[in-house]
């Protein structure tokens with residue numbers, strides 16, 4: 286198996302089929318909804334909050350609300366009252382089963398539910414998927430995180446409608462250092478490996494550092510990418526604003542960091558500062574334009590045309606050209 290990451294790959298252009306990049310459609314379908322971009326901000330406390338979730342939903346973007354110190358029932362009710370879809374996260378503990386029961390009792394059906402735990406290839410996830418499919422059969426269930434084809438096959442067989450791939454590639458992840466496991470450093474080829482067996486959408490989660498990495502993820506089998514660090518440093522970002530030598534930053538911490546957990550136990554995340562770079566809406570527009578450019582370089586008009594391109598690997602033993610035959 287070839288091992289590579291975002292920095293070791295470049296996609297190869299095909300003859301252009303548009304006169305303007307505005308003809309290229311960056312939208313993607315997940316479940317029975319279509320979204321402007323194949324990008325979702327990470328379901329982390331320093332990346333999304335209720336206000337950002339509502340704004341994203343109302344402006345044609347997918348979102349996944351985080352699950353920490355949150356009343357999921359009130360959140361779903363609020364989103365539905367605003368006329369938008371509800372997309373929540375759950376864990377696998379008794380409190381999460383209680384949340385499902387409360388949603389059912391209140392007659393609330395979230396359109397999207399993401400089961401979000403560190404080691405998603407687990408019977409606890411199997412049981413939660415089964416519970417959701419029984420109690421909330423109309424909800425679209427995303428399950429993760431995983432990093433192997435075996436896990437993709439199991440999660441799909443257990444009933445997940447989409448899977449999330451990425452164990453430790455994130456900017457505030459320390460899973461690799463603390464446990465010796467994960468896809469950190471080879472996330473893109475792990476995605477390729479997983480995509481070979483997937484029959485349902487994959488969300489590639491973590492490790493995106495540049496907008497071009499979105500197209501690379503699509504090329505290697507993702508339907509969507511989840512991004513934390515590139516979204517954490519905006520004026521509206523929920524993290525605390527910190528001033529260092531006259532420069533403004535936003536704090537960005539891992540969901541498995543002591544900052545999120547409130548205790549130092551099974552810590553697999555850290556806290557960093559991201560420079561503030563303006564408004565979230567502007568970054569999303571720039572991302573859309575960059576994905577449109579990617580589609581045009583792919584010689585296409587639609588997002589999935591990116592899947593048709595060849596690529597080269599740069600540096601290392603795998604260096605060379607890779608042609609689609």
Ligand SMILES: NC(=O)C1=CN([C@@H]2O[C@H](COP(=O)(O)OP(=O)(O)OC[C@H]3O[C@@H](n4cnc5c(N)ncnc54)[C@H](OP(=O)(O)O)[C@@H]3O)[C@@H](O)[C@H]2O)C=CC1
Pocket residue numbers: 376377378401402403404409430451452453454458460491539540541551553
């Ligand atoms: N994508 C990634 O690489 C990672 C992401 N995270 C994020 O951090 C947050 C917290 O995750 P998590 O700690 O799973 O959530 P929770 O604290 O809600 O734990 C979920 C359940 O899984 C158990 N659990 C957690 N890790 C493992 C493991 N390695 N093996 C067996 N059981 C495990 C926990 O029990 P117990 O704690 O008693 O073991 C608990 O019962 C999530 O948002 C997650 O996505 C965390 C680490 C890696």
Ligand SMILES: Nc1nc2c(ncn2[C@@H]2O[C@H](COP(=O)(O)O)[C@@H](O)[C@H]2O)c(=O)[nH]1
Pocket residue numbers: 327328329430451452453454455456457458459460490491492493511512513514515538539540541542553554555
């Ligand atoms: N190993 C850990 N992974 C974490 C933690 N908190 C979040 N995450 C994952 O990172 C991505 C975001 O990655 P980025 O490279 O875009 O910043 C996020 O979606 C989670 O999957 C953590 O504490 N430890």
